[in-house]
Amino acid sequence: MSSSSPQRSMGGNSNSGGGGEDQRPRFFDKMVKKMCWENAEIVPGRHPERWRKDAAGNIVCKRFCNCHGCLCYEYDHILPFSKGGESTVDNCQILQTRVNRFKSNRQELNKTQLKGYSCEINFTGMLFYSPRICPLIFLCLLLPTLFAMEFQSMNDL
Template sequence: MSTSPKHAHSSSSNNKEERPRFFDPKVKNLCWAKADVVPGRHPDRWRKDAAGNVVCKRFCNCHGCLCFEYDHIIPYSKGGESTVENCQILQTRVNRFKSDKDWVEKTELQGFSCDLKFADKELDIIEMAVYGDVIRPDPVASKAESGYFGMTIGLILHSWMEAFLDKVAVMFHCLGS
């Protein structure tokens, strides 16, 4: 039985069975798992949405370029159920465009995607800041991150992070003046 909040099909009909309005945690996990994997990134942390945008699992229900929401492919308002088959992840701004439309073409969704694209180094910095480490899914990269090479990568990431934080500090200092 779903633990999702319930919402009746029609407020005027008490004899109709209620259906969940939101995706429950199990459906969300399955929905995330069925999304395309980002090559070279850990699948528990990074996925591609239905428009091909890279999104981060920690950035659910926010408004940045790496943020996403769980979307009803067939909108709830048009009878769509809160099931894994009717669930997809969408970058937040794309989901806001899609709204209650159903069967929107991928190219149309891409047209409303955030224009920013992140390089691998930038995603590494973001992952380090959000999770405290960078995990690679493939064994070759995992080997490279341990031992001497891993120490070198760690030092490089640390220096990138320091430079990034210095730039952010300067930006906020300028804004505060």
């Protein structure tokens, strides 16, 4: 006896007709993410392993992947997966989370349109300022800096 429910593929693709076709991976693998981060523009004067600019020119922090603050980012399919885009390094870019959610599955948006939906981050000396930054992220970034400054001043005594 066979089940009356249809079989589902792991990829969520509707091509499960038994033709032996490989399912496209929906998500970027670890190596693609690493290469995608490395391909993003480096923020001048900042540690290149920690800070990058996304495809719209927004500053993002490597620590904050898949969260919702102004420094957070996600890996985005340039050509949306839903429109045939593959999960490859050539089709990967980092985008501030807020911008990626705005972009959704559209591909016709230009850099100016994406930038218009961004959280603005400005670095000023050692710290940065954003009127809309998540307070928790701000504290996570600010406290180690203040602690290091205090520790340094204690060593100078």
